[in-house]
Amino acid sequence: MRRTLTATAAGLAMLASANIASAEGVLNIYNWGNYTSPEMIKKFEDEFKVKVTITDYDSNDTALAKVRQGGHGFDIVVPSQNYVAIWISEGLLLETRPDQMENFKNVAEEWKGTEFDPGRHYTVPWAMGTVGVVVNTDVYKGDINTWGIIFDTPDELKGKVNVVPEMNDVIDAAVLYNGGKKCTGDKEILKKVRDTLVAAKPNWVAMEYGTIEKMLAGDFSAGSDWNGSALRQRLKNPAIHFGYPKEGFVNWSDNVGVIKDAKNVENAKLFQNFMMDPKNAAMNSAFHRYANGIAGSDEFMPEDMKDAPEVNVPEEFKAVGVPSQTCAPEVQEIYTRIWTELQK
Template sequence: MNWKTKATAIGLALLATTSLARADGVLNIYNWGNYTSPDAIKKFEAKYNVKVTITDYDSNDTALAKVRQGGTGFDIVVPSQNYMPIWIKEGLFLETDPGKMENFKNVAPEWANPDFDPGRKYSVPWAWGTVGVVVNTDVYKGDINTWGIVFNTPDELKGKVNVVPEMNDVMFAAIKYVGGQQCTGDKEVLKKVRDLLVAAKPNWISMEYNTIEKMGAGDFKATSDWNGSALRQRLANPAIHYGYAKEGFAYWSDNVVVLKEAKNVENAKLFQNFIMDPEVAAELSAFHRYANGISGSDKYMPADMKDAPEVIIPADAKPHGELGVMCPSDVQEIYTKIWTELQK
């Protein structure tokens, strides 16, 4: 190789390296509201010279319906594990093979090969948590580790309870409360669930997602909710506590995937790899207050999360937890009918 050829090769190599380090361009993320650390996004933007735009949604159903329409302009979406099989079946994701990415080695073993995305062909972990009950204990002094707070509301909390309107979470909780099993199609059990929900609703003040602000302000005195939201509420008001329902509670996980229609695929892949860095994963957790699936992130986590009861599930509660799944379509249809009636 003469010196000109060698110099050209070195120049091309440097150019390739620079392109990888500074991708340039944009990235459009579609994520749950109040869920993305601005500081982590700034670091990503600075590292890769990519301008990130975030658009919020409030439910899995909202996100799925929007993307099904096509032409969204989004590159990334963050669905929950029970919805992942639907997105995959409908061909809405791009297969990015995160298992081949540099930082995949940091994914905790229990999250490396989940049933909802075998081999992690599409997704990387964003956060995981539980669904439980949040109560202002200045108002109610009784047992909070029960779905009875929502479905058989104590007098002190009547007219003061909110329900986060995520259908599958509510149906899971109601089924457990009447003694049924997740995804049951048993007509007698589901009649009990329907009657339970209809009877309980007059004791609720609302069905909405804005729990962090409204629990903190005292507009709600109790709510069904996710554990990271509960932690943020307690940090604002020490009287607010999170209960793990003894009847049974759901585990969940949210996952970062690249859309088939993405226009900025390489930037989206860079983002998937970026959030599998332990320090970045901890920074994301420090904002949204949920655990993540990245090994080595613990040492970077904020001190107030390391022993938080909303994050560290008590030993006596663990046996009552179960990963939420998407039920068979015929069962989902029944749940949807019950849910639609509840909305009237």
């Protein structure tokens, strides 16, 4: 059963004063690049008299490897849901009990209890979205709702496709394209996945994370991407659209955790609670352009997000979305072998 904090008005005022007093200092955030609202960070700094430093990473594996090594100096990390269980099982996250924090009441019901963090003892929602394809429809006029854009690239797009090199996203997409289920251990499917990726790679121009600028510049005309990135692109070029692959696509979330050996634990807890406030979550979403899992935040979201097809999955595609999950170690090992071969 979820436990909640209760206090009288006077008690809450005293608690707030104590938090502000103890919060003076610093907070070191380790997060995905181009993913944190400067305006939201300034609000946190001003409210709690905390100086925030943000260091970027480009993949879940990069973040995990860095923290495993120790001596990193970070307090906060924002892993994807298929990695959260790994962080918890390896003892890399502090059990901060967000479920007992004042603003936990604002977390949307479907995100209060999750398979990757049961009862929300470690993490709070940051953003959620989907993995799909992005296409400049001035260049390609065909069906964009297929992984065929990536794995059986149309002639018009050959040499113009970028694949965002997040290992699990790419291999999951190839699994779904070949009729398999996410995290499958079926060796026949995984052999097809390997063959599909190796055959497709010569038709790609790059495997890079920085898609927005190069799509807008015309260096790329299509690619695998995340929906918030695609929305940013469409708002600057209406010809760029996000496709929901009919073969299936992954729904994911990223979540704010406190690293076990954090030096600024109380400030980190304040930040977790701060991110569960609807206004703060909306301010962050207005920057990164993803949904956030905080009930009531829609009221404060930018108008151009409220009906955006990139943020709101169209009804006809909802049935083929699958949740991100942590694969069994033996499956992850095969994924890694396939990925290593693809990098050659």
